[in-house]
Ligand SMILES: Cc1cc2nc3c(=O)[nH]c(=O)nc-3n(C[C@H](O)[C@H](O)[C@H](O)COP(=O)(O)OP(=O)(O)OC[C@H]3O[C@@H](n4cnc5c(N)ncnc54)[C@H](O)[C@@H]3O)c2cc1C
């Protein structure tokens with residue numbers, strides 16, 4: 001084994017991929033993975049989906065089995081890193097130990113955005129980010145019959161669907177005027193609004209939370225319109241904040257995430273960042289991006305591994321995302337920010353399958369596909385290739401998608 | 414026990430131990446087979462676990478489901494025996510199975 005050491009901080013999606021890609025790209029030195037959660041990297045998306053409602057254990061969610069790390073000679077250390085010393089090239093652990101690195105990769109992820117209202121300390125009030133949160137939610141669920149979810153983003157809506165499946169009464173509160181406002185077109189929001197109401201969710205829009213009330217255990221939620229809702233379980237899902245403090249304290253550039261170049265490198269050539277905590281320059285969108293999805297974490301990790309091993313693999317894959325609620329499988333390709341036109345294929349106002357395509361300057365930039373995996377895969381390909389499929393043909397469910405891949409014009413061609 | 418062989422697009426082959434009940438995607442990722450990422454963890458949501466089953470084996474593995482077809486059909490490398498390896502569970506009858514990897518996952 002080589003004598004150099006890569007230290008990875010955070011046992012995460014990005015770091016699991018990093019271990020794979022480093023070995024594949026020829027890193028023969030040490031790999032030390034340090035994480036403050038007790039487990040090896042696990043899949044986070046199921047936490048609000050199958051895991052919340054189910055009986056699976058965290059071991060079932062491991063991204064790679066423990067044998068993989070053994071075989072690839074990756075050492076895992078359960079500890080929190082409290083400091084980086086760039087001069088000494090060391091990281092300090094919470095027990096005081098200092099460990100040297102040659103290359104350091106920060107896969108610190110993000111944490112729930114805190115809600116600063118009275119009553120957040122009450123029993124029965126939870127955020128939803130990691131396995132420990134789920135264990136606590138499952139405990140609170142025993143005997144609970146009424147849940148309030150604060151925030152109608154993907155995580156809030158997924159949690160609502162999972163709890164409905166368990167027979168819990170669910171109220172979802174959202175300050176914005178529509179669900180998923182930050183991420184989707186009005187037609188898609190209206191679709192999810194309808195389905196959640198059809199499934200029995202009490203959805204309240206344009207309303208905020210003033211306080212959580214109860215003795216030790218939460219019993220009710222006070223709203224900005226002065227209404228009260230009884231609750232024995234509250235889940236707060238109002239977005240996340242990137243974990244940047246470690247980098248910031250070490251003097252690295254931070255601006256909505258740890259600032260990295262197209263290879264995941266910070267302004268220190270030996271320090272990299274990947275995943276939710278990293279803000280990278282993206283050539284496709286010609287701007288800086290900080291994304292919160294698995295595909296982004298995986299792509300970052302591949303680029304960082306390449307950079308560490310002297311291979312040029314700039315961040316380039318198209319971001320994509322998915323969300324499961326009830327019998328709905330939503331798959332999203334690309335980023336819809338900056339769109340000027342949407343095209344619908346299928347009818348979101350009836351039934352449970354359709355696709356919403358986002359165009360900017362005539363070019364397809366993103367698609368939300370509900371129970372339409374084929375439309376999703378079509379979009380992944382068409383967006384990656386920079387195609388501008390004919391909009392009226394795309395809107396016609398009778399048009400075979402394959403024909404649109406051939407007939408589409410690319411703006412440069 | 415048994416063996417499943419993954420053949421990369423350039424012909425490099427990887428023999429992995431068959432573990433009853435695990436999906437081929439899990440076997441590939443646990444054993445570091447390049448070219449199978451399994452980003453969604455086996456939810457049939459990402460399409461990064463596409464494999465093409467050797468002709469001799471397709472009767473034993475069975476052909477793909479509609480859900481898999483939807484995911485794979487748009488790949489330029491879609492073949493009649495294409496499957497999502499996360500939807501293909503290893504079992505003792507599959508000892509000796511060979512699957513081929515496409516050049517690119519989508
Ligand atoms: C409930 C839920 C559902 C989701 N659903 C989807 C989905 O359907 N599709 C999708 O694409 N994405 C989804 N996401 C987002 C996805 O999980 C994240 O984008 C992904 O986990 C990011 O990975 P990461 O590598 O950036 O870090 P993370 O997975 O966030 O992990 C970072 C790790 O670093 C640890 N850490 C932080 N600081 C330190 C320190 N100083 N020392 C040691 N360890 C430290 C943290 O405790 C954590 O374990 C979901 C997220 C959640 C919470």
Ligand code: FES
Pocket residue numbers: 438450451452453454455456457458459460461462497498499500
């Ligand atoms: S692992 Fe994602 S589709 Fe198979």
